[in-house]
Amino acid sequence: MHQMIHITPIHLPAAPAPTEEPARQYFYIRAAREYIRQLSAQKGEPLTFHVATFGCQMNAKDSEKLTGILEEAGYQKSDSENADFVLYNTCTVRENANNKVYGRLGYLNGFQKKNPFMMIGLCGCMMQEPAVVDKIRQSYRFVNLIFGTHNIYKFAELLYTALENTFGRDGDKNGSSMTVDIWQDTDKIVEDLPVERKYTFKSGVNIMFGCNNFCSYCIVPYVRGRERSRKPGDILQEIKTLAADGVKEVMLLGQNVNSYGKNLEEPCTFAQLLRDVADIDGIERIRFMTSHPKDLSDELIAVMAQSEKICRHLHLPLQSGSTRLLKIMNRRYTKEQYLHLVEKMRAAIPDIAITTDIIVGFPGETEEDFNETMDVVCRVGFDSAFTFLYSKRTGTPAAAMENQVPEETVKARFDRLLYKVQEIAAKKAMRYEGTVQKVLIEHVNERDESLVTGRLDNNSIVHLPGNAGMIGTIADVYLKECKGFYYIGEAR
Numbered sequence: 001m002h003q004m005i006h007i008t009p010i011h012l013p014a015a016p017a018p019t020e021e022p023a024r025q026y027f028y029i030r031a032a033r034e035y036i037r038q039l040s041a042q043k044g045e046p047l048t049f050h051v052a053t054f055g056c057q058m059n060a061k062d063s064e065k066l067t068g069i070l071e072e073a074g075y076q077k078s079d080s081e082n083a084d085f086v087l088y089n090t091c092t093v094r095e096n097a098n099n100k101v102y103g104r105l106g107y108l109n110g111f112q113k114k115n116p117f118m119m120i121g122l123c124g125c126m127m128q129e130p131a132v133v134d135k136i137r138q139s140y141r142f143v144n145l146i147f148g149t150h151n152i153y154k155f156a157e158l159l160y161t162a163l164e165n166t167f168g169r170d171g172d173k174n175g176s177s178m179t180v181d182i183w184q185d186t187d188k189i190v191e192d193l194p195v196e197r198k199y200t201f202k203s204g205v206n207i208m209f210g211c212n213n214f215c216s217y218c219i220v221p222y223v224r225g226r227e228r229s230r231k232p233g234d235i236l237q238e239i240k241t242l243a244a245d246g247v248k249e250v251m252l253l254g255q256n257v258n259s260y261g262k263n264l265e266e267p268c269t270f271a272q273l274l275r276d277v278a279d280i281d282g283i284e285r286i287r288f289m290t291s292h293p294k295d296l297s298d299e300l301i302a303v304m305a306q307s308e309k310i311c312r313h314l315h316l317p318l319q320s321g322s323t324r325l326l327k328i329m330n331r332r333y334t335k336e337q338y339l340h341l342v343e344k345m346r347a348a349i350p351d352i353a354i355t356t357d358i359i360v361g362f363p364g365e366t367e368e369d370f371n372e373t374m375d376v377v378c379r380v381g382f383d384s385a386f387t388f389l390y391s392k393r394t395g396t397p398a399a400a401m402e403n404q405v406p407e408e409t410v411k412a413r414f415d416r417l418l419y420k421v422q423e424i425a426a427k428k429a430m431r432y433e434g435t436v437q438k439v440l441i442e443h444v445n446e447r448d449e450s451l452v453t454g455r456l457d458n459n460s461i462v463h464l465p466g467n468a469g470m471i472g473t474i475a476d477v478y479l480k481e482c483k484g485f486y487y488i489g490e491a492r
């Protein structure tokens, strides 16, 4: 459909922006707010936005930051992708994460053709791949804004620039006005920017960014840059503010939290940080994600065992049970070391839930290698495991390996593994049936409004009769029945 509405170009008087952060971003939030106010006046209704998140908790946290800024700038949040600004925060860890985005972009373009006030933005890990940005520039020219993971802190500035490039000129806005800003890396951490509080009672907290591990299959170090830690003081201050605001559970986030603090001027270990977080009044549960087995210290195990507040849950990605493959994966631990770590963990915290990530079909994986993985799965008895088909990521060392495993072989192994993982997880979950556990109530059940849904400290899900008034409270719940992946409970 041809655009029926003509947007009068808006030109705001140019005032010099401060050079210091975060003052500069607050300046651009105000400028964007004025811009959006004028656009809303032309449209005759408030402008809306929608942020869609792909990928991991780190991306989810980034989306809360993006949302915080969009709300400050005066856009109203919408559940629909038929909004005036749609931003996809993308993931590229596996090929299928990537493909979803292209599919959905075509669909967004349909909305944009009918809404001249609509901007489309792309950010996140996928945008750090030059080939992706080239493809979008060529084949998806209707996209208005592209930025990456390293300059997300300057989103307010980028938003304002995109608004000007899109609406500040006459003529065809589509195609001619794409705003693109991608950085190769950064050592910058900007504190104190706006952030959405998605839940009143829990929050993710970044403790570090990037990854230095270069596991040979993984693209994350290329798209998230070098590892850098936030200062302990900044992290603790953020958590104190959250606690004062009613937050009971924090999830400390990093690609490899066990190496936290290595690049700080005044070094601080992850275990020390955890101890300090546990001292904050009002915080009742502490989770963290993700632990790399190579860096998990005895000090950490001791702190976890001592503190009531640290959840009895450890996500410890295995990737493969074959020492031979682990070496080629550049994981820097052996099968035996992994098993030993699990033993030490269980000796200190007998009831701990251990979960993992496993990749099937890494180049050169033989039947023996795969059987080693199955062996670890049986011996550890994971409470749950995310299983992934190996996905070839251009630019990683594994992608260039010649001995890629045929698809049918990978698929058959994957099915065997999944069956085993689920069988064990269901058996493991049975051990809590008939016990009373503390449950943090998170939300009203989507399917049945007479139920609420919450989590045990080991991260298992429980549904129980209740109401919205219980959200954010920690209840004693009798676990009446185990249904494999969740429990049916009753408040005590």
Ligand code: SAH
Binding pocket: 093, 094, 217, 218, 219, 220, 254, 255, 256, 290, 291, 292, 317, 319, 357, 358, 359, 388, 389, 390, 391, 392, 393
């Ligand atoms: N930093 C975390 C993991 C981040 S990515 C860690 O080291 O544990 C999450 C998971 O995706 C990884 O644990 C791995 O199992 C999986 N993954 C990463 N790259 C992959 C690839 N190329 N193919 C399949 N799975 C992959």
Ligand code: SF4
Binding pocket: 211, 212, 213, 214, 215, 218, 219, 220, 221, 255, 256, 292
């Ligand atoms: Fe990827 Fe390995 Fe870094 Fe995890 S530790 S993000 S798997 S490179």
Ligand code: F3S
Binding pocket: 054, 055, 056, 057, 058, 059, 090, 091, 092, 093, 125, 126, 220, 223, 224
């Ligand atoms: Fe994906 Fe980036 Fe996370 S690639 S898994 S969103 S760090």
